[in-house]
Amino acid sequence: MDRYTKGFVVASLVYFFLAAVLGIWMGGTDAAAWVPFAHVHFNLLGFMTMMIYGVGYFILPRFNGRTLHWPSWVPIHFYIANIGLIGMVATAPSLPSTGFVLFSALSVVSAGMFAVNLGATMLIEPKAAEDEEASSAPPPIAPRIDPDMRVGVILTSWPQTVDVFVGHGFASLANPEHREQVKQIPITLRMACQRHNVDLDYMVSELNEAIAPASAAKGTSTGGTFAASASAPAGATSDKTAGPAPSAGKAKKGKLGRGETIGEDHILGEILAAYPETEKVFRKYYGDGCFSCPGQATESVKQSAMMHNVSEKQLLSELNRSAGL
Numbered sequence: 001m002d003r004y005t006k007g008f009v010v011a012s013l014v015y016f017f018l019a020a021v022l023g024i025w026m027g028g029t030d031a032a033a034w035v036p037f038a039h040v041h042f043n044l045l046g047f048m049t050m051m052i053y054g055v056g057y058f059i060l061p062r063f064n065g066r067t068l069h070w071p072s073w074v075p076i077h078f079y080i081a082n083i084g085l086i087g088m089v090a091t092a093p094s095l096p097s098t099g100f101v102l103f104s105a106l107s108v109v110s111a112g113m114f115a116v117n118l119g120a121t122m123l124i125e126p127k128a129a130e131d132e133e134a135s136s137a138p139p140p141i142a143p144r145i146d147p148d149m150r151v152g153v154i155l156t157s158w159p160q161t162v163d164v165f166v167g168h169g170f171a172s173l174a175n176p177e178h179r180e181q182v183k184q185i186p187i188t189l190r191m192a193c194q195r196h197n198v199d200l201d202y203m204v205s206e207l208n209e210a211i212a213p214a215s216a217a218k219g220t221s222t223g224g225t226f227a228a229s230a231s232a233p234a235g236a237t238s239d240k241t242a243g244p245a246p247s248a249g250k251a252k253k254g255k256l257g258r259g260e261t262i263g264e265d266h267i268l269g270e271i272l273a274a275y276p277e278t279e280k281v282f283r284k285y286y287g288d289g290c291f292s293c294p295g296q297a298t299e300s301v302k303q304s305a306m307m308h309n310v311s312e313k314q315l316l317s318e319l320n321r322s323a324g325l
Contacts, residue, residue, distance in 0.1 A: 004078045008054030008301075015046025034092040045107060046083045053081065053114055061121050062299060069120040073113055106224060143208045143310050147190040147200055148276060152183035158211045168206070186273035190265035194279075262319045264302040264312060271301070275323040285310050 019042035023032050026039060061068050068074070087103030094100065145154055154161055155173070165173045170192070172178045189207075193200040197274075256262065256270040262278075271278055286304070301319070305312040 004074045005054050005057045008050045012047050012050035015042045019043040021186050038089045070117050077113045080106050148188050151192050161210050162207045164210050169197045186269045188276045211301045265300050278319050278322045282321050
């Protein structure tokens with residue numbers, strides 16, 4: 001959690017404690033008229049609402065595989081919500097008053113900021129950085145499919161391969177909506193075949209026959225794994241770097257490249273894309289659900305370790321060891 005998301009949760013607990021104290025005051029003495037008002041609002045706008053704000057900002061964008069639409073609003077929202085609540089309680093004894101109306105309006109504005117920000121996050125499709133780069137310089141399509149290509153790239157570049165996937169047991173890909181979800185997840189053909197117990201070499205052969213029947217026999221003579229010296233263009237979208245030097249696997253700016261050490265702030269999906277061999281480590285700690293979770297696109301190693309109660313240091317050690325670093 002970042003500073004202000006965590007701040008909402010801490011504020012929620014403080015208001016909960018204050019509401020409990022006021023509750024004892026109300027039950028044990030003839031409390032002032034403003035005390036019941038403060039007790040109710042510290043519970044509702046304080047404890048419950050602040051907790052919803054903090055947890056909502058943290059969880060909902062991750063469940064949708066997106067980043068918050070306007071993250072710069074969160075600090076403003078934090079201060080407005082707290083000032084509004086405290087101001088309402090402070091001006092309650094003078095009801096009706098202009099001050100109370102002003103602080104009430106701040107509370108309404110804070111609720112609106114939360115609703116609009118999360119609503120935009122879930123409903124407005126973000127423009128991915130990859131799409132922006134692709135619009136200026138679209139990469140050429142590789143002439144053959146290799147085991148370390150992403151399933152999403154294969155389905156996007158060669159839609160006719162859907163029938164091959166379905167025929168090999170990937171029945172869910174017959175659903176167009178599920179196909180679109182799979183295209184966003186960095187799972188390679190090798191990883192998918194291992195998970196579904198499908199013969200990788202035969203699968204590669206079938207896919208290449210589907211996209212280029214005339215040249216499939218030549219391309220599959222090595223058992224389905226194509227050499228780096230094949231006539232694929234430099235921009236071919238394969239997740240595995242063919243060159244011997246780590247520098248050959250440099251990724252796009254802001255992305256993890258093959259040969260780079262995996263750190264706590266690297267995104268899970270980027271790690272799987274650069275190092276497919278780390279799949280077994282994620283499966284060990286997070287289970288099979290990790291590979292269909294949209295949080296792959298936004299969660300870092302540090303965040304996921306915290307959410308799954310896993311030692312961050314141990315996880316990083318095993319990931320780097322699995323990646324050969």
